[in-house]
Amino acid sequence: MSASDDSLNKPSRRLFLGAAGGLAGAAGLAPAMAQLAPSHPQIAPAEAEPFYGAHQAGITTPMQESLYFAAFDLAATNRDELVTLLQDWTKAAARLTVGLAAAPGAQDEQAPGLDSGEAAGLSPSRLTLTFGFGPDLFDNRYGLAGRRPAALADLPRFAGEQLVDGQCGGAVCIQACANDPQVAFHAVRQLGRIAYGAATLKWVQNGYSTASKTPGTPRNLLGFKDGTMNPTAATAGPVVWAGDEGPAWMNGGSYMVARRIRIALEHWDRMKIAFQERTIGRQKISGAPLGGRAEFETPDFQAVDANGDYVIPDTAHVRLAAPANNDGAQILRRSYSYNNGANFVAERWPPWHQGIEYDSGLFFQAYQRDPRTGFVKLFDRMSKIDALNQFTTHVGSAIFACPPGVQPGEFIGQRLFEA
Amino acid sequence: MSASDDSLNKPSRRLFLGAAGGLAGAAGLAPAMAQLAPSHPQIAPAEAEPFYGAHQAGITTPMQESLYFAAFDLAATNRDELVTLLQDWTKAAARLTVGLAAAPGAQDEQAPGLDSGEAAGLSPSRLTLTFGFGPDLFDNRYGLAGRRPAALADLPRFAGEQLVDGQCGGAVCIQACANDPQVAFHAVRQLGRIAYGAATLKWVQNGYSTASKTPGTPRNLLGFKDGTMNPTAATAGPVVWAGDEGPAWMNGGSYMVARRIRIALEHWDRMKIAFQERTIGRQKISGAPLGGRAEFETPDFQAVDANGDYVIPDTAHVRLAAPANNDGAQILRRSYSYNNGANFVAERWPPWHQGIEYDSGLFFQAYQRDPRTGFVKLFDRMSKIDALNQFTTHVGSAIFACPPGVQPGEFIGQRLFEA
Numbered sequence: 001m002s003a004s005d006d007s008l009n010k011p012s013r014r015l016f017l018g019a020a021g022g023l024a025g026a027a028g029l030a031p032a033m034a035q036l037a038p039s040h041p042q043i044a045p046a047e048a049e050p051f052y053g054a055h056q057a058g059i060t061t062p063m064q065e066s067l068y069f070a071a072f073d074l075a076a077t078n079r080d081e082l083v084t085l086l087q088d089w090t091k092a093a094a095r096l097t098v099g100l101a102a103a104p105g106a107q108d109e110q111a112p113g114l115d116s117g118e119a120a121g122l123s124p125s126r127l128t129l130t131f132g133f134g135p136d137l138f139d140n141r142y143g144l145a146g147r148r149p150a151a152l153a154d155l156p157r158f159a160g161e162q163l164v165d166g167q168c169g170g171a172v173c174i175q176a177c178a179n180d181p182q183v184a185f186h187a188v189r190q191l192g193r194i195a196y197g198a199a200t201l202k203w204v205q206n207g208y209s210t211a212s213k214t215p216g217t218p219r220n221l222l223g224f225k226d227g228t229m230n231p232t233a234a235t236a237g238p239v240v241w242a243g244d245e246g247p248a249w250m251n252g253g254s255y256m257v258a259r260r261i262r263i264a265l266e267h268w269d270r271m272k273i274a275f276q277e278r279t280i281g282r283q284k285i286s287g288a289p290l291g292g293r294a295e296f297e298t299p300d301f302q303a304v305d306a307n308g309d310y311v312i313p314d315t316a317h318v319r320l321a322a323p324a325n326n327d328g329a330q331i332l333r334r335s336y337s338y339n340n341g342a343n344f345v346a347e348r349w350p351p352w353h354q355g356i357e358y359d360s361g362l363f364f365q366a367y368q369r370d371p372r373t374g375f376v377k378l379f380d381r382m383s384k385i386d387a388l389n390q391f392t393t394h395v396g397s398a399i400f401a402c403p404p405g406v407q408p409g410e411f412i413g414q415r416l417f418e419a
Numbered sequence: 420m421s422a423s424d425d426s427l428n429k430p431s432r433r434l435f436l437g438a439a440g441g442l443a444g445a446a447g448l449a450p451a452m453a454q455l456a457p458s459h460p461q462i463a464p465a466e467a468e469p470f471y472g473a474h475q476a477g478i479t480t481p482m483q484e485s486l487y488f489a490a491f492d493l494a495a496t497n498r499d500e501l502v503t504l505l506q507d508w509t510k511a512a513a514r515l516t517v518g519l520a521a522a523p524g525a526q527d528e529q530a531p532g533l534d535s536g537e538a539a540g541l542s543p544s545r546l547t548l549t550f551g552f553g554p555d556l557f558d559n560r561y562g563l564a565g566r567r568p569a570a571l572a573d574l575p576r577f578a579g580e581q582l583v584d585g586q587c588g589g590a591v592c593i594q595a596c597a598n599d600p601q602v603a604f605h606a607v608r609q610l611g612r613i614a615y616g617a618a619t620l621k622w623v624q625n626g627y628s629t630a631s632k633t634p635g636t637p638r639n640l641l642g643f644k645d646g647t648m649n650p651t652a653a654t655a656g657p658v659v660w661a662g663d664e665g666p667a668w669m670n671g672g673s674y675m676v677a678r679r680i681r682i683a684l685e686h687w688d689r690m691k692i693a694f695q696e697r698t699i700g701r702q703k704i705s706g707a708p709l710g711g712r713a714e715f716e717t718p719d720f721q722a723v724d725a726n727g728d729y730v731i732p733d734t735a736h737v738r739l740a741a742p743a744n745n746d747g748a749q750i751l752r753r754s755y756s757y758n759n760g761a762n763f764v765a766e767r768w769p770p771w772h773q774g775i776e777y778d779s780g781l782f783f784q785a786y787q788r789d790p791r792t793g794f795v796k797l798f799d800r801m802s803k804i805d806a807l808n809q810f811t812t813h814v815g816s817a818i819f820a821c822p823p824g825v826q827p828g829e830f831i832g833q834r835l836f837e838a
């Protein structure tokens with residue numbers, strides 16, 4: 001089932017299958033065109049993230065500036081078609097992440113493009129492509145109904161969520177992150193073309209982060225630092241990577257929960273700073289826990305004021321999210337802010353929609369080795385009593401099993417299909 | 420009517436007016452908080468664009484990476500309220516473009532934020548804020564009905580356009596461009612807060628460009644270079660700046676036409692490269708005009724092939740857009756690609772919506788000294804016969820008069836309100 005690495009040098013069949021639209025090309029008029037590949041004679045190592053490895057890139061990889069996330073339904077009618085899709089995606093992803101066009105070979109002027117071309121001349125921009133398998137992939141069409149991991153459990157209904165059709169679920173996902181939004185979208189666009197006939201786009205979300213631009217913890221649209229409690233590169237391993245507690249094909253993989261969280265920015269902006277800080281449980285500028293002085297200080301959840309009330313309130317976001325208050329439960333946050341335009345109607349009920357303007361918020365991705373003891377455990381209580389819920393509404397939701405990384409010649413998720 | 424520059428040192432009243440929501444703050448608990456201003460002890464000149472000048476920044480300024488564009492309706496009930504809004508916006512814009520918080524002064528913990536805070540610690544990121552006045556500003560509420568420039572003429576209905584409610588028009592606009600999407604949105608968010616009671620958000624659009632990342636002409640989502648024929652910094656002046664042919668208050672200003680152009684990327688991607696090149700009239704990789712060899716070569720619109728057909732077809736985009744074929748009519752393009760998510764329904768009719776997936780395209784802004792002899796003249800014919808129309812649909816539209824720049828102490832559009 002392993003594909004030879006040599007296959008990277010063969011043109012992708014799928015890219016030649018698009019209809020030419022019945023519109024006459026002009027043979028002989030257009031000059032011969034070289035391959036529409038970016039030209040990077042010397043790619044600086046910092047501009048390309050490794051694609052191959054024990055784990056997929058884009059999980060513990062330091063966050064890039066831009067996200068383009070896409071979820072797909074599967075149209076493949078049998079296992080072979082699904083495997084072909086994953087093989088083709090893997091080959092293209094290996095090329096795209098080093099800044100090459102999606103498919104190799106010289107462009108035939110009388111055929112659709114091997115690549116749509118808008119990333120030509122751009123740096124790889126630290127592009128990572130992370131693939132995940134949703135519950136719908138474990139389907140009798142593919143003989144996989146019995147191989148769904150227990151950890152890929154359907155998410156329960158959470159208090160207050162107002163999920164929107166067309167922003168949820170999916171059988172397969174691609175998370176493209178790069179330091180350039182054009183590079184991130186370009187990658188998904190090429191992978192989407194390769195998938196024609198085998199997978200259909202279901203929903204997408206883009207976003208941005210300043211994580212790679214600021215030395216410290218980046219701020220989200222609440223104006224607060226986001227991710228202070230995140231595990232570091234050194235400590236994330238046991239939090240995110242599945243081990244031998246589940247199926248062997250997920251060993252070294254991770255489970256992603258994605259939530260599109262709309263924030264009522266206009267409501268938030270009207271709050272007193274002191275109230276915002278009590279909502280989060282941290283100081284706005286420094287990020288220090290209330291009662292503390294420095295961002296990375298351990299919050300003192302027992303400290304009380306002169307009235308005997310907790311300095312960090314019972315309903316403060318940081319208290320409810322802390323591993324110390326959740327039997328050690330922990331996740332890796334990988335969150336991008338988003339702007340989806342203007343939308344003057346709030347999804348939530350009761351409606352705090354006075355003055356709501358922006359369809360903006362946080363595209364929140366949590367990675368963990370088991371969502372049942374990670375995101376679900378943490379968010380069940382938070383969804384009920386977190387003071388921040390007055391300003392946030394979860395409107396999109398999905399869960400995916402992200403298989404381990406691949407070596408050259410392998411394809412994403414290969415072990416799922418073996419014996 | 421001129422505001423003293425000293426007013427920059429007074430706290431903005433409006434920022435203190437937001438309701439604190441009736442929710443109890445916690446006096447005395449939160450530590451004193453310093454002003455929520457970004458800390459830039461040494462701002463590199465390249466990171467801040469000048470705000471003051473003869474012309475507004477953001478027009479001939481080299482394009483930044485990110486756009487956040489917002490159009491507003493006016494709620495101000497009289498001229499004084501409108502003037503106050505423009506004064507407040509000008510003061511805040513001068514601060515934001517150098518990386519300061521929207522309003523000066525120390526933050527009162529028991530008041531809503533002087534600034535929402537998410538740009539704290541970030542570079543000014545070459546932020547420019549460009550203000551424009553739409554037809555709805557010239558209203559009897561403000562005694563301006565007789566002062567509308569003839570050049571600010573309502574756009575005619577163009578062939579094929581499928582304008583969407585909620586993506587068109589506006590009495591005032593703010594174009595925020597920066598090398599960081601968080602900085603661009605932050606600026607509009609602060610200006611939107613300042614406008615509460617005086618202006619209400621109508622529609623927004625964000626976008627991105629690689630113009631500042633590549634030495635040559637950037638590519639748009641068609642995969643072709645976009646802007647080869649654009650006037651340069653040296654030649655743009657007579658194209659974009661209004662002179663004494665119109666009202667004195669617009670002398671040194673410019674007229675902006677904004678069009679949200681959705682592109683059927685999935686349809687375009689299925690076309691043969693040779694067909695794409697004949698549609699545009701240029702080679703895809705090099706950007707050279709068909710029949711030519713180099714991007715900036717003057718297209719030979721008379722050249723014919725062995726059959727006597729034009730090498731650059733009659734319906735090629737470049738032929739129809741060229742000043743040489745339009746009595747010299749010229750515009751300055753300032754275009755950002757956009758991704759508004761997935762949308763499987765096309766606005767256009769007849770429907771080329773087979774396989775349409777992305778709500779993506781080009782947020783096209785044309786600047787010129789008179790749209791009647793600029794965009795309208797150029798696009799009238801293009802809207803009827805440009806081969807590219809098979810793939811593009813204009814779904815948003817607006818026109819604005821962007822007044823000249825300001826000096827310290829003045830406010831945007833001040834001369835419109837004088838004498």
